[in-house]
Amino acid sequence: MTQAVFAIPGDKDRRTGGFLYEATVLRVLNEQGFATAHLQLPDGFPDPSASDMQTxxxxxxxxxSEVPIILDGLVFGAIDPEGLAQVQAPIIAMIHHPLGTETGLSPARAAFLRANEAAALTHTAQVIVPSPHTAQVLTREFGADPQTITVALPGFNRPTRNSPPVDPPLILSVGLLAERKGHDVLLDALSNIRDLTWTAAICGQIHDPVVADKLTRQCRELGxxxxxxxxxxxxxxALRRQFEAASIFALATRYEGYGMVLSEAMLFGLPVVSCEVGAVPETVGEAGLLTPPDDPVAFAAALRRILTSSETATQLSGLSKARAETLPTWQDTAQIFQTVVRKAAL
Structure with missing residues (x-):
């Protein structure tokens, strides 16, 4: 008997944080004997065509009507609220971060998505979020009922580091080539520490071709x-090899609803340099140096501090390892989903 349906747009196995989270939870729920069907929705979301919306x-x-639907946030934030109200099955919104908070949106588009998501929230039985920060945003800015929101932190495997970092030190950044990830800020910061010895790798697929082209040009112009x-x-x-080779993890992000890659870096004991935005402070804690967003000078200073002080690097590495030991497993996360589904089915 199917106990839940997980509705995800397009290819659920895309290697980005939100999709990795959902595909893994879907798999583990079924491994735990909690039968959860995968419902593939059109991949046009969060900018669906009229046909995508109807489908x-x-x-x-x-x-x-008796089977709760866990609905991916890319769909939930953009779906027609009136159409959602006609769905008989209980809706569990899986919101990684509200769509209207995405960097680079026009004011009109951001306002539309915020109003649309607030309206859609009135038609949910339960809401799952990956961090306390996202729960607070939904309550404070979207009028969500806090009693319906459950935090399900991402789960993590426990890797064993099999090789030492490379020399010269590798500064690793992992994230989509999208404006929100702040790779442009990272490049400017790196140009400010060119007097030091290091290499850097930016790993992530092209999300916005315009952004990708700008980054390539910026890298070339900065030499x-x-x-x-x-x-x-x-x-x-291949990504694991990058984490093993790295000495520092750097993500100059402009916003994260959780930031799974930050925790992945800490699992490898990497000092983290990131920004004081969204859920980053609660995710990283004392295991990293956090700077204001869009401040390449401050970001460069944090990188320089780690690269030039073995004491700082060692201390942050130890804090990363200690924080990583407290992270939940995917089995823990899936158990939380089971509890929420049972609530929604009542």
Whole structure:
């Protein structure tokens, strides 16, 4: 008997944080004997065509009324609220971060998505978020009922580091080539520490071709292309090799609803340099140096501090390892999903 349906747009196995989270939870729920069906929705979300919207709503209406639907946030934030109200099955919104908070949106688009998501929230039975920060944002800015929100932190495996960091030190950044990830800030910061010895790798698929082109041009204009590599999207094995080779993890992000990659870096004992935005402070804690967003000078100073002080690097590495030991497993996360599904089914 199907106990839940997990509705995800497009290819659920894309290697980005939100999709990795959802695909893994879906797999583990079924491994735990909690039968959860995968419902693939059109991949046009969060900018669906009229046809995409009709197809998605028809698919959701086709789910039996007694089977809760876990609905991916890319769909939930952009779905027609009136159409969602016609779905008979209980809706559990899986919101990694509200769509209207995405960097680079026009004011009109951001306002539309914020109003749309607030309206959609009135038609949910439960809400799952990956961090306390996202729960606070939904309550404070979107009028969500805090009693319906459950935090399900991402789960993590426990890797064993099999090789030492490379020399010269590798500064690793992992994230989509999108404006929100702040790779442009990282490049400017790296140009401010060119007097030091290091290499850098920026790993992530192209999300916005315009942003990707700007980053390539910026790297060339700054004269960093002999030291900075854009690897593109990497599979799990190749990405693991990058984490093992690295000495510092750097993500100059402009916002994160959780930031799974930050925790992944800490699992490898890497000192973290990131920004005081969204859920980053609660994710990283004392295991990193956090700077204001869009401040390449401050970001460069943090990188310089780690690269030039073995004491700082060792201390932050130890704090990363200690914090990583407290992270949940995917089995823990899936158990939380089971509890929420049972609530929604009542």
């Amino acid at each position: 998605a709503l028809a698919a959701l209406r086709g789910v039996p 960093l292309c002999d030291r900075v590599t854009f690897t593109g999207e990497l599979d799990e094995t």
